[in-house]
Amino acid sequence: MSERELWQEVLLCAINDALNAPTTSAGESRRIQQAHEARAYLTTPSDDLAEVCSLAGIDMDALLDRMQKRLADAHPLPPRPKLPPARIQPTRTRNRRLEYDGEALTVREWSERTGISAGAIHARLRTGWTVSDALTVAPDESHKRRGQMNSKTITHEGEARTYRQ
Incomplete structure (x- = not known):
């Protein structure tokens, strides 16, 4: 698998999280949270999304436009579940x-x-x-320097691999 294909898989995982989210909150709070995060990630321009799209060989503006249209027709998500305070990430400051x-x-x-x-x-x-x-x-x-990424993994179709793999 080429590096470009890997980053395309990363985007595909985010798209699947956004589109195939559970519609009920019974025991699915983490998946609902992931779906909310994926939808926000795929519909809001960011430096991170620009970098991933660039590595995947995909136009970010086209992706944003397509995802906004797809998600407008998707099933609405239940409200975001409340996470325990220890898991809430601090917000980033825009002008850090x-x-x-x-x-x-x-x-x-x-x-x-x-x-x-x-x-x-x-x-x-x-x-x-x-x-x-x-x-x-x-x-x-x-x-x-990419050797530093060897400890980070992504799971796809039940298989966990490092980014390099």
């Missing part, structure tokens, strides 16, 4: 500043300065890169 080399700039500003996409910077930070490396490692050198 990263400090590097004595300067504090937003990810977008660092992206403009370094030529590294904002999505790539976010992805690098999420996978444990230091701010310094996220802002200075050239995109062509970042392929060498």
